[in-house]
Amino acid sequence: MGTRGSVFVEAEPSNPREDVMLEFKALTKRFNDKVAVEDVSLTIPQGQMVGIIGRSGAGKSTLLRMINRLADPSGGELLHKGVDVAKLKGAELRAWRSNCAMVFQQFNLVGRLNVITNVMTGRLHEHGFLSAMLQMFSAQERAFAIRALDRLGMAHTALQQTDTLSGGQMQRVAIARALVQEPEILLADEPIASLDPLNAKLVMDALRAINTEDGLTVICNLHTLDTARAYCDRIIGMQAGRVVFDGAAHELTDAAAREIYGAEAGEAFQEGLTSTSLGGHTRPAPTMPQPARAAVG
Numbered sequence: 118m119g120t121r122g123s124v125f126v127e128a129e130p131s132n133p134r135e136d137v138m139l140e141f142k143a144l145t146k147r148f149n150d151k152v153a154v155e156d157v158s159l160t161i162p163q164g165q166m167v168g169i170i171g172r173s174g175a176g177k178s179t180l181l182r183m184i185n186r187l188a189d190p191s192g193g194e195l196l197h198k199g200v201d202v203a204k205l206k207g208a209e210l211r212a213w214r215s216n217c218a219m220v221f222q223q224f225n226l227v228g229r230l231n232v233i234t235n236v237m238t239g240r241l242h243e244h245g246f247l248s249a250m251l252q253m254f255s256a257q258e259r260a261f262a263i264r265a266l267d268r269l270g271m272a273h274t275a276l277q278q279t280d281t282l283s284g285g286q287m288q289r290v291a292i293a294r295a296l297v298q299e300p301e302i303l304l305a306d307e308p309i310a311s312l313d314p315l316n317a318k319l320v321m322d323a324l325r326a327i328n329t330e331d332g333l334t335v336i337c338n339l340h341t342l343d344t345a346r347a348y349c350d351r352i353i354g355m356q357a358g359r360v361v362f363d364g365a366a367h368e369l370t371d372a373a374a375r376e377i378y379g380a381e382a383g384e385a386f387q388e389g390l391t392s393t394s395l396g397g398h399t400r401p402a403p404t405m406p407q408p409a410r411a412a413v414g
């Protein structure tokens with residue numbers, strides 16, 4: 118892990134399995150002459166829940182998108198268990214992408230399809246093009262999808278048309294879809310940025326529960342400091358493409374936050390200022406949201 122500058126502190130992985138899953142080596146991404154991510158070197162062990170924070174344009178999305186190759190690095194290496202992800206092609210690249218599922222701020226579901234079909238599209242990597250188009254999913258896959266929805270408190274919506282759901286419900290369906298991919302890594306790009314505080318909490322609780330119960334590595338871009346502090350084992354702070362903080366949540370001092378957020382530091386500290394601010398600095402109990410009525414969505 119990096120040791121540059123006074124705000125670098127050693128993160129404390131909560132998971133006893135210390136094996137390195139991802140290794141970033143001087144990873145860089147340029148868009149023409151714009152450097153979006155610059156010289157990032159760090160390691161992420163299996164089973165860690167990592168929050169990436171920083172102001173708009175800091176490079177958070179680009180860093181995340183390089184992991185599943187939605188963006189290709191311009192320089193450096195990204196190793197998964199020693200294999201350079203940037204060099205994967207064809208079937209190997211498809212396998213890698215299914216191994217690191219991603220959820221997005223805008224959910225990326227097909228609104229006119231029902232919920233369970235959207236969830237089962239997480240199994241597309243197991244199907245040929247034709248069977249996927251004809252939605253020829255097996256009974257086991259359907260049962261698997263229902264179980265994933267049930268964990269998210271969403272099984273009762275399985276046959277509902279997806280565009281009738283609220284944003285919070287859609288994000289939980291998107292997480293269920295990610296789960297049926299049976300990934301090792303779950304990437305979440307601003308998963309709660311469009312949600313009200315209650316739904317934001319349900320989604321973050323779900324991500325934390327998946328991390329804790331399934332041992333998935335979760336890497337999550339977040340706008341607000343307090344959310345990252347409340348849910349993540351480790352926080353990576355970015356500023357202008359560079360990592361300027363890398364440590365445990367409780368080690369993120371005011372000085373470190375000022376370096377990450379610059380003039381916006383005051384706002385970042387004002388809990389309740391944005392819809393994504395959840396308040397409280399205690400970790401939630403690692404359980405999934407309760408099904409049906411309790412889940413306001």
Ligand SMILES: Nc1ncnc2c1ncn2[C@@H]1O[C@H](COP(=O)(O)OP(=O)(O)OP(=O)(O)O)[C@@H](O)[C@H]1O
Binds near residue numbers: 148151153176178
């Ligand atoms: N496809 C692209 N083409 C050109 N520039 C890009 C592209 N994607 C990102 N950038 C630039 O790279 C920089 C980092 O963008 P990125 O989206 O990674 O930041 P971010 O921290 O995720 O911001 P936000 O929180 O607003 O999503 C920004 O200056 C952005 O304008």
